[in-house]
Amino acid sequence: VSAPPLKTSSYLVLGLIRGGFTSGYAIRATIEGMRMSMYWGASFAQIYSELAQLERDGYISGREDPQGGRQRTAYELTRQGEEAFMTWMKSPELPRMEVRDEGIMRLGFGDHLSPEEGLELLARLRARAELSEREFREEMMPLADSVREHGWHYAATVAQLGAEYNAWAARFFAEIEDQMRSS
């Protein structure tokens, strides 16, 4: 009997607990602080209900871990949770990435605009990519370096991917702009 597969947000929580972020607050802070929401976000409300569900279903177990008079629950993976997470990490199937990009959608509707307005749209897309690249370089990359010594080597790879993707996208839009201007 194989347990039903969990949803991606569940694996996110399992992975962070396994990585040493044991409280709901710490999990959420890491998702925000390390810019994980660039690839998979989760809000406080979602995390606390996810933790409750995962504990009810036997994937994690929590124990009271108060800090002075401030309550805190520290979770750890059970053997079942450990197995579920590692099986997922090693599974050969990779679900297709999902993109929801209003910008690209607008670009697809570009024929509803005049040529000049189309160029403006492309310029906005390029500016957005340039801004995003800067954010990856200035915010996420330093953070990734700072956790490197703690055993999070792959964080730097993800940050690099984000920065270089946006640089590539900016070049792509610039090229299309040039082609349009010269035709």
Added chain:
Amino acid sequence: VSAPPLKTSSYLVLGLIRGGFTSGYAIRATIEGMRMSMYWGASFAQIYSELAQLERDGYISGREDPQGGRQRTAYELTRQGEEAFMTWMKSPELPRMEVRDEGIMRLGFGDHLSPEEGLELLARLRARAELSEREFREEMMPLADSVREHGWHYAATVAQLGAEYNAWAARFFAEIEDQMRSS
């Protein structure tokens, strides 16, 4: 008084109606057939309720347009819908793109794997990008060319973006694999 902004899925429906896809079925078929779901999807259930809402709120108007004994409703934009769509197309703000990628998330958790397993994960990510590139080139690009003469010039740009992005991503993953093997 400015009307409350619509959601992105509403603009998707408005744009397709304006582009000549006037029935719910045709809208959904275009989203699937032209691979629009790569950057913004919508199901039948969503489209029909969206059409009802947009008509109730005065953005579109439908008239009966039966094909033989088979019912059909053809919609067109009202002046209000026309204005809402064009204002959105020209608005300077571009919401940040949203990505939900289980693959990149797993990569971020790569330190939970052995070096060999990490390399396998990277190889899977590369294979997925290569497959996706092929699909864009073999399926979406020909479709984009076929609608070009109908005035949909930007569809080809979007298809090109999809193909070239995936080619870029495959190269990125290959480079990381090389770096890891040689260190």
Added chain:
DNA sequence: GGAAGCATGTAAAGTGTTACATGATTTT
């Protein structure tokens, strides 16, 4: 005659966000 495609919808469930509510501790 059956399969595939055209056409429209409902019901239920899943997934996720925002806003609200509370209270302790640490930093300025």
Added chain:
DNA sequence: AAAATCATGTAACACTTTACATGCTTCC
């Protein structure tokens, strides 16, 4: 003393998907 941060949760709403339900037309 106030502000920021740590910590947990509820309620309401927003959005989307899956499964189901129906019936007509065209192609093989």
